[in-house]
Amino acid sequence: xxxxxxxxxxxxxxxxxxxxxxxxxxxxxxxxxxxxxxxxxxxxxxxxxxxxxxxxxxxxxxxxxxxxxxxxxxxxxxxxxxxxxxxxxxxxxxxxxxxxxxxxxxxxxxxxxxxxxxxxxxxxxxxxxxxxxxxxxxxxxxxx
Numbered sequence: 001x002x003x004x005x006x007x008x009x010x011x012x013x014x015x016x017x018x019x020x021x022x023x024x025x026x027x028x029x030x031x032x033x034x035x036x037x038x039x040x041x042x043x044x045x046x047x048x049x050x051x052x053x054x055x056x057x058x059x060x061x062x063x064x065x066x067x068x069x070x071x072x073x074x075x076x077x078x079x080x081x082x083x084x085x086x087x088x089x090x091x092x093x094x095x096x097x098x099x100x101x102x103x104x105x106x107x108x109x110x111x112x113x114x115x116x117x118x119x120x121x122x123x124x125x126x127x128x129x130x131x132x133x134x135x136x137x138x139x140x141x142x143x144x
Contacts, residue, residue, distance in 0.1 A: 001111045001121060003076040006086055009121050010071060010107075018068040020061060022054035030110050030122035037128040039142070056144035064140060065094040072102065084109045084121070101138055103131040 009028070016024030026047050033050070035042045044050040073089035086107045092100040108125035135142050 001078070001084070006076045006084065006109070006121060007071075007074055010074065010086060010088060013123075014069050014071055020058045020066075022051055022058060025054065026050050028123050030114065030124050033124055033126070035126040035128070038130070038132040040132075060142070060144040064092075064100055065096075066092060066100065067095040067097075068093045078111070082110065082112045084111050101131075101134040103134040104129045105131065 013025070013028045016028065029044075029047070029050065031044060031046045031050070033044050035044075042053070044053065070091045070093060071088055072091040073087075075087040076084060077087070078084045086109060087104070088107065089102060089104050091102050094100050106127045106129065107123050108127075110122045110124045113119045113122075132142060
């Protein structure tokens with residue numbers, strides 16, 4: 001799988017994120033998946049569990065006047081034929097076109113198609129390095 005394939009995958013993820021399409025976001029994962037941030041962590045055993053939790057995520061982004069997620073920086077590191085990591089700097093933009101926050105996230109990927117569409121990458125882990133602190137700097141409490 002090439003860096004271009006992975007970038008296309010994350011462009012689709014950004015479109016689902018921008019649309020706040022919970023099912024579309026979940027389409028990018030293989031389960032179980034672990035998500036860790038500076039303040040908390042989650043493990044979702046299956047798609048249904050993640051979808052049920054997405055209500056708070058979507059409501060949070062509605063409250064902050066979110067319009068779109070842009071990939072400001074992208075890097076892909078293939079670890080093996082089965083696994084890789086994508087390092088992404090996100091820029092979140094509000095409905096007036098202004099900046100909300102920027103943050104850095106590393107995604108651990110399964111590259112062999114197991115757990116998702118044959119041949120497609122899938123997110124199996126997230127390390128949200130700076131998202132919690134970015135929201136804190138803005139004075140926005142995270143309540144998803």
